[in-house]
Amino acid sequence: MDPRTGRSETSRLETFADGVMAIAITLLILEIDVPEAGPGRSLASALADQWPSYAAYAVSFITIGIIWVNHHHLFGVIERTTHAFLVLNVLFLMTIAALPWPTAVVAANIRDEAGRTAAAVAYGLTMTSIAIMFNAVWRYAAAGLRLLPPDVDPSELRRVHRSYLSGPITYAVATLLALWSAWLSMGIFAALAGYWLLPWSSPRIERLRSG
């Protein structure tokens, strides 16, 4: 804690990261079109036709939300910052802030046979980048307990490493599967978002400190 301001050293980084994640998550809604009733087509059916937009909104919203929850847990154990750590977080946030765009690309193209593969790949690459950068932020902080408290349990640390590492691997595999079936790939992203919502999917990072 900074004795001059009474705030923890990571406080302003958390505020900035929360801001970027809160904005990216809220901008997702802007990508959903506002249809108008026209001759020969009711508004109800126009709204129903947009279901991929709603599904993409929910999957991306939950994914960013879960990343925020995990970032929140991370900063329960990270105690300090360095210039390089701030820079790494900026690059991490760059991948999250990009998510509204592939979300819209998928929603606009998933029902078109010619476009759905490229759209799912763009979505998957963004998701994989987010997962890689999350691991980079964590590994930098954990290496040699650089930004962690000294009382961390090494075996718990290895468990958390493994748990986080499953993210980029799973997302990379789901992205590759898009080349075979875009629907399957997007289904996996949706299933993963649902899975992270479950309490037992949490890596329980707070256990690090009971070592």
Add this chain to the structure above:
Amino acid sequence: MDPRTGRSETSRLETFADGVMAIAITLLILEIDVPEAGPGRSLASALADQWPSYAAYAVSFITIGIIWVNHHHLFGVIERTTHAFLVLNVLFLMTIAALPWPTAVVAANIRDEAGRTAAAVAYGLTMTSIAIMFNAVWRYAAAGLRLLPPDVDPSELRRVHRSYLSGPITYAVATLLALWSAWLSMGIFAALAGYWLLPWSSPRIERLRSG
């Protein structure tokens, strides 16, 4: 309060929730078109024609604002968080962040006889979802005083439960009424927004602690 950071345990959740609600409320203005004067139509009449957009802006803005005030009161008594509680809040915020979209759908379609029913139903379903998720957040926190202080008065707790429960019921009824009259339904949403502004509509959640 977290002795390491000097901040309450719920502080970062409140910051994130405030961020999402502040952004959703401010994005509402982007849904109002910017008309230009054209041949045979003055800008003044084009601006006047857009009145449903202004009305929808005001109703949605006040609704999110009131939800923010109530969320603020809630976290005056909620003292802790759990992983599941963070996840519930993410799902609650997902419904609030969606509101700019049905607001625009209503503004674009309310004067069109073929579209107004579907638009009002979309608006009502979003409002009802917000109210249901608000209750879910509250009930999770209150169940067995899970996240509340131990000195809560049980009879006051039942009073707050009843007060919050009136939200989803009222909004669900107003949504169903849209099938009969979209104007009536939207009028009820506007009247409810006005009612929540009144000081005596507040559930006075702070009384919980004087038990």
Add this chain to the structure above:
Amino acid sequence: MDPRTGRSETSRLETFADGVMAIAITLLILEIDVPEAGPGRSLASALADQWPSYAAYAVSFITIGIIWVNHHHLFGVIERTTHAFLVLNVLFLMTIAALPWPTAVVAANIRDEAGRTAAAVAYGLTMTSIAIMFNAVWRYAAAGLRLLPPDVDPSELRRVHRSYLSGPITYAVATLLALWSAWLSMGIFAALAGYWLLPWSSPRIERLRSG
């Protein structure tokens, strides 16, 4: 200050208000078109033609910025909140969050003789509403020293009242002038934004406490 959280009672209101003002001020840029070079027109001249958009951006940005500075000063003396005060702040923020829209309406119509009066009136009405709501927030807090510390100097309080009251009066007059000349009206809004930037234009609300 709240002994439980270690934060002042107005802290979360300030965070929410800062969020809405920061978002409204940053959304202003979205209203400026992105021109492309076309046949017979260079990008340089297309960019130059858009000067009303840049001017409107600067005037609205500075106006919201100055309101933020004043809101900041206000909460240097306001110590408590009530439900009604939170509601008043929500209505105040509703007028600020609306400003990107009349800003875009003015930028799109100021060079069109048929549209500029209506555009300037829309802009002026929004500015006047902001100024009225700012006074409402302040007067509610100050009435009977409801939310102020007890050691406020009554003559200083009257001075601050007069200083803030000049806002809605000036803006209302500038709005009325738009019926005679939209350019004059917009020039006054620009001049006022410039004037508020000057250090001696500040109402020095911190003097309230040296009474």
Add this chain to the structure above:
Amino acid sequence: MDPRTGRSETSRLETFADGVMAIAITLLILEIDVPEAGPGRSLASALADQWPSYAAYAVSFITIGIIWVNHHHLFGVIERTTHAFLVLNVLFLMTIAALPWPTAVVAANIRDEAGRTAAAVAYGLTMTSIAIMFNAVWRYAAAGLRLLPPDVDPSELRRVHRSYLSGPITYAVATLLALWSAWLSMGIFAALAGYWLLPWSSPRIERLRSG
């Protein structure tokens, strides 16, 4: 530190500045178009054709991110605020909040021979304005140690002055070069963004206090 609120005097300014920078950085993604597959053109090639948008997104994101990191370091030594300092920060934020616009102008025009010079100049002028205002904020705070602690080392202060001053000079030169080659100019902006990411590019402002 303010004894009444337990927060540092600059806390609310930092929150507001963080908000504006977080929003500006996150709005950048809205400027990237969402292509749809059409007859005779695959989505994959449409996505690939948009590479200037991705490059402009990355350069602007990293630039704002680095400015945020530096602003963060600045407020590690700035201890107080004045009305004029708040106003200077508002003007500084006005230049940062404008960046999504020239970013989109460059992305839309960089491959068009007729437009790329004007686009790169618009981008460069915005970058130069940001760098000038950053220096203005810093110089105001440092002049006569107005807002700095009294134990600052004068020779370190001169070193920081020189380090920050290189920003506007470099950006002004890169802007002028756009008149000769827009690609070269944009390449320099990209290279600078990459350079600031390196740990040794930091002006190490925290050394000021070890004087």
